[in-house]
Amino acid sequence: MCALDNRQAAARVMARCDELAAISESADGLTRVYLSPEHQRANALVGEWMQGAGMRTWQDAVGNICGRYEGQSAGAQALLLGSHLDTVRNAGRYDGMLGVIAAIEVVQRFHDLGIRLPLAIEIVGFGDEEGTRFGITLLGSRGLTGSWPQQWLAQADADGISVAQAMTAWGLDGSAIASAARPVGDFAAYLELHIEQGPCLEREALALGVVTAINGARRLNCHFIGQAGHAGTVPMSHRQDALAAAAHWMVAIEARTRQHGPQLVATVGRLQCHPGAVNVIPGEVELTLDVRGPEDHALAELLDDLLGEGEAIARQRGLSFAASQYYGICATRCDAAMQASLAQVLSEVQGRSLSLPSGAGHDAIAMAERWPVGMLFVRCAGGISHNPAEAVAAEDVGLAVDAYARWAQALAEQPPESAA
Ligand SMILES: [Zn+2]
Structure with a gap:
């Protein structure tokens, strides 16, 4: 893709991160927690963007917003791209959200160019990764993997409202959580783009990096x-x-x-x-x-x-x-073949590739229970995250969308073997 396409993609991604950041429980700062009215509004907005990129959308039984862009044949196995839409208290606007919005931009690119791949592309915006409200994390991704412990339903927030009660108030059915689980054969792999939330890429003067493992x-x-x-x-x-x-x-x-x-x-x-x-x-x-x-x-x-x-x-x-x-x-290893294909792409788009572990937890931890996972890190200013000062450069975001699209295309044409 040409530099102009990357700039336009980056501008749209940055504008959408700003738009999502305005959906907050407080006027002065970003806080958006699981099963809140803001969660509902964020899902609606992200669903609209997915539809604009040619995707069919739905909300699953644990409150994740999901979309599907068909491959060359209907019902094909999919690559799943995702990250989370919930935040910590007084959060930055890129942690999680950038990964979902950049994934939509990748599909937008395929849609605009009329490209259909051997695999379908699905995107998921997870409803809870951070665990801000209930003190338990990865509720969204564990819905997909089917590893939601039953006792989570009784876990209460600071006001004494249980997950089950919050689900009912939000329009979900706590007894139907198992229906969010996806069969292993649905996906060839899970890919996640995320800000680094640390200083390593900045120190190396690189926009993008390959994640080796999650702590x-x-x-x-x-x-x-x-x-x-x-x-x-x-x-x-x-x-x-x-x-x-x-x-x-x-x-x-x-x-x-x-x-x-x-x-x-x-x-x-x-x-x-x-x-x-x-x-x-x-x-x-x-x-x-x-x-x-x-x-x-x-x-x-x-x-x-x-x-x-x-x-x-x-x-x-x-x-x-x-x-x-x-x-x-436990620590989570990223799939070796997916690391290699991403390293190849990063060498193409930024001259060299850097591999690094992730100090923060991510949805990929849960997804690795069922599927090969790979992660692409984007540099963030000063390594600052979980803070309103969290920032990424538009130029890096343009490069990230380009790399993400190339990586997804490469994997859709040659999925990791461990998924077969
Ligand atoms: Zn995150």
């Missing part, structure tokens, strides 16, 4: 339990201050994770202190721990070390410590 992750709820007491009368030597213990542990988490290697990360993102009064020694602290890494055994070793340290700190201070994992996911 595994564990999330835990942790507790330090000490003794609440009078801030004025209990001497320092007699305290069992749960917050001081938590602070001690948090500093240790930072130091130890660094020692375990540069590809591992650990974060305490939420902390609640009880009773939480200025004149009371904290008796109990609840905090979360999130650890991630590209290799499962290294991650397990780190986690053992951090939890052992939490216990040791609690013991030294006369407190008790407990931790329970509520979420865990």
